Amino acid sequence: MNESITLFNASLPLQEVGQLYSITIRDGVYQKVEEQSGFVKREGLSFRELENDFSQVKDVDAEGRIVLPSFVDMHTHLDKAYSLKEVPNKSGTLFEAIENYHQKAHTFTPEMIKQRVYRQALESLSYGTTHIRTHVNFELDISPQLALDKLAAVIEVKEALRDVLTIQIVPMLSDVASCTKEQYEVIQQAIDLGIDGIGGAPHLRANPEENIDALMRLAVDNGKFLDLHVDENDDPNVCTIEPLIKKTIAYNMQGQVTAGHLCSLAAMNHEKANRLIEGMAEASIHAVTLPGANMYLQGRFDQGVVRRGVTRIKELINGGVTIATASDNVHDPFHPFGRGDLVQIGLLTAYAGHLASETELLHLLRMMTTMPGRIFGLEHEIKEGAMADFVVVDSTDMYDLFASMAPTRYLFRKDRWLNGFKTVRMINDPFLEDKWKSMEAASVKI
Structure with a gap:
């Protein structure tokens, strides 16, 4: 991988609960793991768009979701x-x-x-x-x-x-x-x-x-x-x-x-x-x-x-x-x-x-x-210089992570995104579907 990718607005609870981070990876290694002063806006796919094109993904907005070592x-x-x-x-x-x-x-x-x-x-x-x-x-x-x-x-x-x-x-x-x-x-x-x-x-x-x-x-x-x-x-x-x-x-x-x-x-x-x-x-x-x-x-x-x-x-x-x-x-x-x-x-x-x-x-x-x-026998942490192996889960706090078991996850291994695990909730009613989407959109706001 010649170009770097960046994951921003990421929650790293094993570093510090409540703090957002930007993570930059190049050649399969964490190049930068930096604290953010708050939520940032920049070009990049949202978490929910990540599934569309793994091969070309460069920058991803985690939207406050938890990122863990794999x-x-x-x-x-x-x-x-x-x-x-x-x-x-x-x-x-x-x-x-x-x-x-x-x-x-x-x-x-x-x-x-x-x-x-x-x-x-x-x-x-x-x-x-x-x-x-x-x-x-x-x-x-x-x-x-x-x-x-x-x-x-x-x-x-x-x-x-x-x-x-x-x-x-x-x-x-x-x-x-x-x-x-x-x-x-x-x-x-x-x-x-x-x-x-x-x-x-x-x-x-x-x-x-x-x-x-x-x-x-x-x-x-x-x-x-x-x-x-x-x-x-x-x-x-x-x-x-x-x-x-x-x-x-x-x-x-x-x-x-x-x-x-x-x-x-x-x-x-x-x-x-x-x-x-x-x-x-x-x-x-x-x-x-x-x-x-x-x-x-x-x-x-x-x-x-x-x-x-x-x-x-x-x-x-x-x-x-x-x-x-x-x-x-x-x-x-x-x-x-x-x-x-x-x-x-x-x-x-x-x-x-x-x-x-x-x-x-x-x-x-x-x-x-x-x-x-x-x-x-690993150095298995999200820190600069370590090999980049991490999973992004569809939860913004630990209690929700275990309560929902984070049904959607995306895995990054060494130098590429691997196809993760995703479930899709099906609701066959336009009114209920609209309410569900509104609730999902509200849940990712910081």
Whole structure:
């Protein structure tokens, strides 16, 4: 891109609430991010005209709408997306989901896996997500070749989409502590294919601490980060986060370990939970909450007051732990709903975590953007010199953003506008249509 583009009258709440900015981009980089003295008038398309000609857009009037760093989805399962019809889950429990998917895994061809990954990745992109970390099933116990072929299929999609979407791939390695020499060789082949991190769910194993140690050594030996499913259980006695804290410090892996779910942390007594949160902060272990899947799967055996399984979001925030919120599963036996939309996930997080003050909503926006960006390894802010990745949403304040879920969004990635997500309200009555348009026009005035 030789010419620059400018987005003006933009609201950047992560910089300063109530302040309008002008943003100039050249060669895919933020050249200028400048405060305005107030609303300005100049040549340029309005937000609502943006859809008409993406390729020629140079200057855009955001009309006070919120502009955020593009979304970063830190915990997904792209290879399982849209598999619900093939793999039902009648009880709605985690254990049936695991068992049913395992029984069907041999029937999923690499082509089927690629189609799922493409579908969910592109849907997430349409909602404003440009960075995704996906955990990929690695069914070594079924067939080493099957495990490698499926992983290669996900890697193929990652490479095909790399110009518009950055995907980190984390294979879920099971019972590594008990692997044979031959199985370790297969795991090494998987690493050599081009994965980004080491994953697993050691709390599901009979010997979780030994598996944490084996996974940690695998990560250290191969220069990879570690991203684990941790304590996805209602039982407060399930506590593998404790040995994970110890191993992180012992292996000098501070800042390179991420713990997803942490459901049992919510069921523990406050003294123990606070001690563990302090340990996570000391070890610089990142946390990811998955409110959609956890509220769906957890508490299935409770009666009366049903636990919802979401981790201690506020306590982790207040304890200084870097925490992100993410979409997890979409239309599969682990979570039959969702769509890979981080605004929708943000709304669920706000409900589940009782996040509603201005300060809390600002932190929630960071949990969808800059904080997962930090975990991902990005400099992911709207500031001069950084790569230009941002999403413009059809809302002028944070409360409306989550209340309406901003149905129209436009995404800018590196050096170009990408086709965003748009819904059109249909009203088949001239009088009502006229009133609706008048209301819309009034809503964008500063």
